[in-house]
Amino acid sequence: MPPPVFRFAPSPNGYLHLGHAYSALLNFDLARRTGGSFLLRIEDIDATRCRPEFEEAIYEDLSWLGITWQAPVRLQSEHLADHRVALEKLTARRLIYPSFESRAEITRLVAEREAVGPWPRDPDGAPHYPGNARSLSRQQRTQLLRSDAPYALRLDMAAALARTGQLHWAEHGAGPNGESGRIAARPDGWGDVILARKETPTSYHLAVVIDDALQGVTEVVRGEDLFWSTSVHRLLQRLLALPEPAYRHHRLILDSDRRKLSKSSAATGLRELRAAGATPAEIRRLVGLT
Template identity: 45%
Template sequence: MITRFAPSPTGPLHLGHAYSALLAHDMARSAGGTFLLRIEDIDQSRARPEWEAQIYDDLEWLGITWDTPVMRQSDRLGSYRDVLKQMWWDGLLYACSCNRRDIQEAASAPQEGAVNYGPDGIIYPGTCRNSVTDRDHYPSEPPPDKALRLDWSTFPKGALEGLSFQETGSGNDEKHRVDLDHLVRNVGDVVLARREMGTSYHLSVVLDDAAQGVTHVVRGEDLFDATHIHVALQAGMGLPTPVYNHHRLIRDNDGKRLAKRDDARAISKYRTDGASPNDIRALIGLTKS
């Protein structure tokens, strides 16, 4: 068993991070497996060295150890770029110049009907895909100044035949089918490279999990819908599909899931107030047996 914890260095770790990291760590260690740490710093506009240093410090304080080396996404931009080029040459991507307002207005147009939402927000209405009339005269290289979207209409349908993934989280142990029609209707053409990053979460997480040999992905249940995207990408690229464990979310007193802005529930705040690692485990319901 190989699990991982993959935080972004854009703010303090909070109780939700503690739950996810401890759960993945405990699963791997109890099985005699490997626990890995990955720093998801593709958003260089928000990533900060001090937050990365705080991640290491908080995890060590919690008693979490990881097998080295630590993977940093900012060191893997060339790998993402190579895959995007191949997908571009294979006709799986198209360039998109739409901003959020453009998408909102297009999706809200009278002829589109009700606005539908997917894992990434409003489902993209296909504005730029529909404007492509001659792919044979597309530039040979993907344009760096535009987002790159996955075109489900050109995705190899055979790659998804009989495709499913195993879910073990939240007391469930069942397989979930990955269906192309579902992806088209309920997900839309997702962004695989943002113009300011050169990649996206969907692409990098799939490539990174494969590169690290992750066998069991442990993450919040809010990412369950995105897993259908990731498993489809794995199949399309001939990569193995891990087992998934989508765990419950740690929420505040109003029932909202915790975010980086919830400094009151930052691990460092509890540490400053005198809490122990076992106190944190008790707060999130992961007491050691």
């Protein structure tokens, strides 16, 4: 059996904090313990928020922690063609459709639905898509796509599940409620998820499964806040005939108010802690690693 492959994949839209340190160190430690390899990927598809100085800071902070990684670093923005190929495959199978409502229009439609009764929301609390773009004719879609109208490319969840049936994943960590072992995926709980937008050629859900597969990642170790996102990722892996990695979702490092850490929190930022005299060993102690 080949050695396992781990990865840490931050977005350069802010400076790293203790939660990032815990995830990066945990992946790095597991790679060393199992004789595997550790990869670094920069998820920089959001051109409006990602900045070069944040990317450089990621390299500096990880090096200071004593973490090393295999070269080269994969920048998502340099591999958008890989994500485009995947979108084209799903489009050819009629599993993707464009929707044209603005965010304000979607908010209004959801309010109308909720005035009648409960409207489903995904595990992150966002409402399912409430529009009727699936029923547009091919001619209507073509005309709208050729116009300047913004659009989102959505996965037709019902059609996708009809192709795959029930899905599972191997969980070696634990979910928010202690779930572990063989987990039944529930992608329908996310509704018709967005896989790309007119101004953004790929989404997190699509990019992460494509990049993990192309990099040969076998062990996905990440925070438990992404536990149920795995349902969507398993669906896309099956639809695109991609390998299935093992998953290990870890606890989150929380602030004093028991909230998930933010990149804007100076109190837990690695750069601020380092400037205050903290050592890498102290960072390990703060996040609960020996």
